[in-house]
Amino acid sequence: MNIHPDYEVVVGLEVHAQLKTNTKAYVSDSTEYGALPNTHISVITLGHPGTLPKVNEKTVDYAIKMGIATNCEITRHNVFARKNYFYPDLPKGYQITQDKDPICQKGYIDVKCKDADVKRIGITRIHMEEDAGKSMHLAEEIDTLVDFNRAGVPLIEIVSEPDIRNTEEAYLYLQEIRRLVVYLDVCDGNMEEGSLRCDANISVRKKGETKYNTRVEVKNMNSFRNVQRAIEYEAQRQIELIESGKQHTIIQETRNFDPNTGKTAGMRTKENLNDYRYFPEPDLTPVIISDEWLKRVESEMPALPKALFDKFTKEYKLSDYDALVLIENKEIALYFEELAQITPNYKQACNWVTTEIKGYLNEMALSLEKFSLKPTHIAELIELVQQNKVSHSIASQKIFPILVKNPEKTPEEIAKAENLLLDNDADALKSIINEVINMFPDKVKEYKAGKKGLLGMFMGEIMKKTKGKADPKTTNQILAEMLDN
Amino acid sequence: MKKYSSFSDIQSDILSQKITCETLVAYYLQNIEARNAELNVFTSVYADEAKAQAKIIDEKIKNGTQGKLAGLVVGIKDVLAYQNHPLQASSKILDGFISQFTATAVQRLLNEDAIIIGRQNCDEFAMGSSNENSTYGLTRNAQDPSRVPGGSSGASAVAIQADMCLVSLGSDTGGSVRQPASFCGVVGLKPTYSRISRYGLVAYASSFDCIGIFGNNVIDVAKTLEVIAGADDFDSTVSKNDVPNYTQEILEKAPQKYKIAYIKETLENDGLSALVKEKTLSKIKSLQEAGHTVEAVDFPLLKYLLPVYYILTTAEASSNLGRYDGVRYGYRSKNVSDLKDLYVKTRSEGFGIEVQKRIILGTFVLSASYYDAYYTKAQKMRRLVKEATDKIFENYDFIVMPTTPNIAFKIGENQTDPVQMYLEDIFTVQANVVGIPAISIPNGTDENGLSVGFQIASSHFQEEKLLKFANEISN
Numbered sequence: 026m027n028i029h030p031d032y033e034v035v036v037g038l039e040v041h042a043q044l045k046t047n048t049k050a051y052v053s054d055s056t057e058y059g060a061l062p063n064t065h066i067s068v069i070t071l072g073h074p075g076t077l078p079k080v081n082e083k084t085v086d087y088a089i090k091m092g093i094a095t096n097c098e099i100t101r102h103n104v105f106a107r108k109n110y111f112y113p114d115l116p117k118g119y120q121i122t123q124d125k126d127p128i129c130q131k132g133y134i135d136v137k138c139k140d141a142d143v144k145r146i147g148i149t150r151i152h153m154e155e156d157a158g159k160s161m162h163l164a165e166e167i168d169t170l171v172d173f174n175r176a177g178v179p180l181i182e183i184v185s186e187p188d189i190r191n192t193e194e195a196y197l198y199l200q201e202i203r204r205l206v207v208y209l210d211v212c213d214g215n216m217e218e219g220s221l222r223c224d225a226n227i228s229v230r231k232k233g234e235t236k237y238n239t240r241v242e243v244k245n246m247n248s249f250r251n252v253q254r255a256i257e258y259e260a261q262r263q264i265e266l267i268e269s270g271k272q273h274t275i276i277q278e279t280r281n282f283d284p285n286t287g288k289t290a291g292m293r294t295k296e297n298l299n300d301y302r303y304f305p306e307p308d309l310t311p312v313i314i315s316d317e318w319l320k321r322v323e324s325e326m327p328a329l330p331k332a333l334f335d336k337f338t339k340e341y342k343l344s345d346y347d348a349l350v351l352i353e354n355k356e357i358a359l360y361f362e363e364l365a366q367i368t369p370n371y372k373q374a375c376n377w378v379t380t381e382i383k384g385y386l387n388e389m390a391l392s393l394e395k396f397s398l399k400p401t402h403i404a405e406l407i408e409l410v411q412q413n414k415v416s417h418s419i420a421s422q423k424i425f426p427i428l429v430k431n432p433e434k435t436p437e438e439i440a441k442a443e444n445l446l447l448d449n450d451a452d453a454l455k456s457i458i459n460e461v462i463n464m465f466p467d468k469v470k471e472y473k474a475g476k477k478g479l480l481g482m483f484m485g486e487i488m489k490k491t492k493g494k495a496d497p498k499t500t501n502q503i504l505a506e507m508l509d510n
Numbered sequence: 511m512k513k514y515s516s517f518s519d520i521q522s523d524i525l526s527q528k529i530t531c532e533t534l535v536a537y538y539l540q541n542i543e544a545r546n547a548e549l550n551v552f553t554s555v556y557a558d559e560a561k562a563q564a565k566i567i568d569e570k571i572k573n574g575t576q577g578k579l580a581g582l583v584v585g586i587k588d589v590l591a592y593q594n595h596p597l598q599a600s601s602k603i604l605d606g607f608i609s610q611f612t613a614t615a616v617q618r619l620l621n622e623d624a625i626i627i628g629r630q631n632c633d634e635f636a637m638g639s640s641n642e643n644s645t646y647g648l649t650r651n652a653q654d655p656s657r658v659p660g661g662s663s664g665a666s667a668v669a670i671q672a673d674m675c676l677v678s679l680g681s682d683t684g685g686s687v688r689q690p691a692s693f694c695g696v697v698g699l700k701p702t703y704s705r706i707s708r709y710g711l712v713a714y715a716s717s718f719d720c721i722g723i724f725g726n727n728v729i730d731v732a733k734t735l736e737v738i739a740g741a742d743d744f745d746s747t748v749s750k751n752d753v754p755n756y757t758q759e760i761l762e763k764a765p766q767k768y769k770i771a772y773i774k775e776t777l778e779n780d781g782l783s784a785l786v787k788e789k790t791l792s793k794i795k796s797l798q799e800a801g802h803t804v805e806a807v808d809f810p811l812l813k814y815l816l817p818v819y820y821i822l823t824t825a826e827a828s829s830n831l832g833r834y835d836g837v838r839y840g841y842r843s844k845n846v847s848d849l850k851d852l853y854v855k856t857r858s859e860g861f862g863i864e865v866q867k868r869i870i871l872g873t874f875v876l877s878a879s880y881y882d883a884y885y886t887k888a889q890k891m892r893r894l895v896k897e898a899t900d901k902i903f904e905n906y907d908f909i910v911m912p913t914t915p916n917i918a919f920k921i922g923e924n925q926t927d928p929v930q931m932y933l934e935d936i937f938t939v940q941a942n943v944v945g946i947p948a949i950s951i952p953n954g955t956d957e958n959g960l961s962v963g964f965q966i967a968s969s970h971f972q973e974e975k976l977l978k979f980a981n982e983i984s985n
C-alpha cells in the first residue's frame with residue numbers, strides 16, 4: 026500500500042457474523058439458508074401485533090465463545106436494547122440488539138505480520154443482535170420485494186479498536202476473526218453469502234499525531250480484498266483533501282464502497298442523521314450468565330488456531346510455514362492433529378496432509394468431511410514408507426489413488442495386490458543389477474574412469490526394469506559396490 | 511331469562527340444566543342487539559360462532575366433560591388477538607387486519623369452555639381515559655349515555671354494566687381497566703405486572719401493560735384470573751410463580767382484620783371532587799368500624815407519578831408502534847411517491863391525534879439530546895416510587911384511595927384540555943408504575959345514580975389477599 030509517507034491510516038473494523046444456530050435469535054423459526062422467500066417466518070418474525078420475543082440461549086453461548094476466543098471480559102448481566110428505525114425489511118420498526126454493556130468487552134487478538142512482528146488489535150466489544158430481512162430490487166419488478174427469512178437471524182457484531190494501521194493488518198485481522206468463528210463453529214465465515222460482513226471506520230493522520238481525525242464509515246465490502254481496496258482508496262482520498270487544505274470537507278459520514286470502481290461515495294446526509302433512540306428492550310428480561318453457564322461454555326471450547334499453531338511448532342517441531350498452512354483450514358488442522366496422535370512422523374504427516382490430501386481435495390473439489398480416508402489410513406501409508414516397503418513416490422502416486430477408492434483395504438494389501446512392494450532381496454537385486462551393468466560396458470568404463478554421475482543412469486535403468494520396486498537405498502548401495510569392484 | 515349477575519348462579523343453573531349455554535348466549539345477543547347501536551360497545555359480534563360453540567358446550571355438559579368456565583360468556587377488548595378474528599386496537603392503521611394467532615389469555619379461556627361473544631371498542635391503542643379516541647367512534651356510558659364510560663377499556667366496562675356479557679377482558683397500562691370500572695359501577699382488576707402473559711396483547715407500553723378483568727363481582731373476576739394467569743413460553747417477562755386458587759381463598763378462609771393505609775395526598779388533591787372525597791372517607795370510616803386499622807400515610811412522590819408515567823409509556827409506545835408502517839399489513843396510504851412518503855402519509859392518516867401526540871412525545875424523550883433529561887430521570891424516579899411504595903407495604907396490607915377524582919364526565923368535556931384528561935389517571939398510575947395489583951370496586955353513586963369507585967392495592971403477587979378483602983368489603 027502506497028500512501029503519503031508523512032501519514033498513517035487509522036482503521037477500526039466492525040464485523041457482523043451470522044450465527045449458525047438452527048433457530049432465530051428471538052423466535053423458533055428456522056435459520057436455514059437458501060429456502061424459498063418468506064417460508065421461514067411466523068407472526069413473531071413478522072412482528073404482528075401482540076407478539077413477543079424470546080431469547081435463544083444458543084446465541085448467548087456462541088457470543089460467549091467468541092468472547093473467550095478474543096480474550097474478552099464476559100458481561101454477566103445482559104440487557105437487550107431496541108434500535109429504532111424505519112425500513113421495509115425491519116418488521117418491528119426496531120432491531121433487538123445490545124447497547125450499553127455488551128456481552129463481551131475489552132478483548133484483543135494478536136496477528137502475525139509478514140515482517141514477523143506480532144501486532145495486538147483490541148476488541149472493543151462484541152454484542153448480540155438480530156438481522157433484518159432482505160430487500161430485493163429485481164429488474165423485472167416495479168416494486169421492491171422483501172424476504173423475511175433472514176429477519177431475526179442471530180448476529181454478533183465484533184467491534185475492533187482503531188488499532189489497524191495498514192491493509193495487511195486489516196487482512197490479517199479479518200482472517201483471524203474468520204478463522205475463529207469457523208473454529209468455534211459459530212458462523213460459516215462466508216463473506217460472499219453475507220454470513221460475515223465488514224464495515225470499516227477509516228481516518229488518516231500525520232505520523233506522530235496522537236489525536237484521531239474525523240473518521241468515515243465505509244460499508245458494502247463483501248471480500249477481504251475489497252476491505253483493503255476501500256482502505257486504500259479512503260486513505261488516499263482523505264490525505265489528498267488534507268493536503269489540498271480541504272480537511273473540513275472530511276465529515277463523519279457513511280460511505281458506500283463500489284466494487285466495480287474501487288471508490289467510495291457518500292450517502293445522502295439525511296441518512297447520516299439517524300437517531301436510533303436506543304432504550305432497554307422491555308419485552309425481554311435481562312440474561313444473567315451464571316458461573317455454571319460460563320464454565321459449561323468454557324468446557325465446550327474447541328482447540329483454537331493459535332493453540333494449534335503453538336502445538337504444531339513447539340511440540341511437533343514443524344516450521345512456522347507448515348503450521349500456518351495447516352491451521353489455515355480448521356478441518357485440515359484437526360485432521361492433522363488426529364494423525365499426529367497416531368504417527369510420530371510429524372513432518373511426513375504434515376507433507377501428506379498439505380500435499381497429497383489437500384491436492385486431491387482441491388482437484389476433486391471435495392471438502393474434508395467427504396474424504397474417504399481416515400487418519401489411520403495415512404498413518405499406515407507413512408508406516409509402509411518408513412519400513413522401506415514402498416518408496417514415497419509409489420505410496421503417493423500409486424497406492425494413495427487406489428486407497429482413496431478402496432478405503433476398506435490397507436495400503437499394504439494394495440501394495441501386494443498391485444505388486445508394488447519394494448524388492449529388498451539382495452540376491453535378486455544383484456542379478457538385475459548385474460544384467461544392467463552388462464548391458465552398458467562402455468558406461469562402466471567411463472564410470473570407472475571417474476564419471477561418477479553415471480550412477481544415476483544405472484539407477485534409472487534398474488528402476489525401469491523393476492518398475493520402481495527396487496528399494497533405492499539398497500540398490501544404490503549394491504550398485505556402487507558392484508561398479509567399484 | 512332472568513338476569514344473572516354471578517357466574518356461580520349461572521353454573522349451578524346450567525349444571526342442573528335449568529338453562530343451557532344456547533339460551534344464555536341468545537340472551538346476551540339480545541341485550542347486545544338492544545343497545546349496541548346506541549352505546550357502541552361491540553365492534554364485532556361473533557353471534558353465529560358463539561351459538562355454535564354454546565351447542566358444543568351444552569353437549570359437553572350433558573356428558574360431564576365441560577371445562578371450568580362452561581357458561582361464561584366473555585367479551586374481549588380490541589387489543590387481544592383471537593385467531594381468524596379482526597384485531598385493530600380501534601385504529602384505522604390496522605384496517606382489515608385479521609389476527610393469525612390467539613392471545614394466551616384468550617386461549618386459556620377457550621380451553622376452559624368460555625364463549626367469546628365479540629370484540630369490544632376502546633381508545634385507540636389503549637391510549638385514552640374516555641373511549642372517545644376510536645376509529646369506530648365513541649362508546650357511551652350505559653348509566654347516562656351523555657357521559658363517557660372511561661377508558662381506555664370503556665366498552666369492556668359498559669358490556670358488563672349493560673349485561674351484554676358476564677366478564678370482559680381489557681387491558682390496563684395506567685388505569686384503563688380500573689377507571690372505566692369506576693365510571694360504570696363494575697369491578698375491574700389490574701393484576702400484578704407479569705401475572706398474566708402479554709402474548710397476544712397489542713403493546714402500548716410493554717413494561718406497564720397488563721391484561722385486566724371486568725365483572726359484576728370479585729368472585730367472577732377471581733375465577734377468570736385463576737384460569738388465565740401463569741407462566742407462558744411465549745412471554746419471557748411473565749411470572750413463573752404458581753397461580754393460587756383465588757376463589758377458594760375467598761370462599762373458604764376466615765375474614766381477617768387488616769392494616770390499611772390511605773395516602774394523605776390523594777384526599778388533599780385539588781382535583782378531587784367533594785362527592786368522591788366524601789364517599790371515600792365514609793368507606794374508610796366503615797372499614798375502621800369493621801375493625802380494620804386504617805391510617806393516613808405520606809406519599810410526597812404522588813406529584814411525580816403522572817410525569818414518570820407519561821415519559822416512560824410514550825417512550826415505549828413510540829417504539830412499539832413503529833411496526834405500523836403500511837408495509838406488511840393494515841392501512842396503507844394511497845398515492846405515495848416514495849418510501850418516506852409512504853411512512854409519513856400512512857402513519858399520519860392511520861393514527862388518530864392522541865396516538866400521534868404520544869408517539870411524538872415518546873420519540874422526543876428517547877432522542878439522543880433529551881434521553882438523559884427525560885427517560886433516564888423518569889426511570890430513576892420509577893425506582894424511587896417503587897421503593898417508597900414497597901416501604902408502605904412493609905407496614906400495611908393495603909393502600910386504599912378513590913379510583914378516580916371524579917365521576918364519569920360528559921362526552922367532549924375533557925377533549926380540549928389534555929392535561930385535565932391525563933389527571934383522570936392520577937390515582938391509578940401508581941399501580942402500573944410500581945407493577946402491583948389493584949382493584950376498583952363500586953362505592954355507591956351520586957344522586958343521579960352515577961357510580962363512584964374505590965381502589966385497593968396490595969403488594970406484588972398478593973392477589974389472594976387483595977381479592978378476598980375486596981370481596982368482603984363489596985358485600
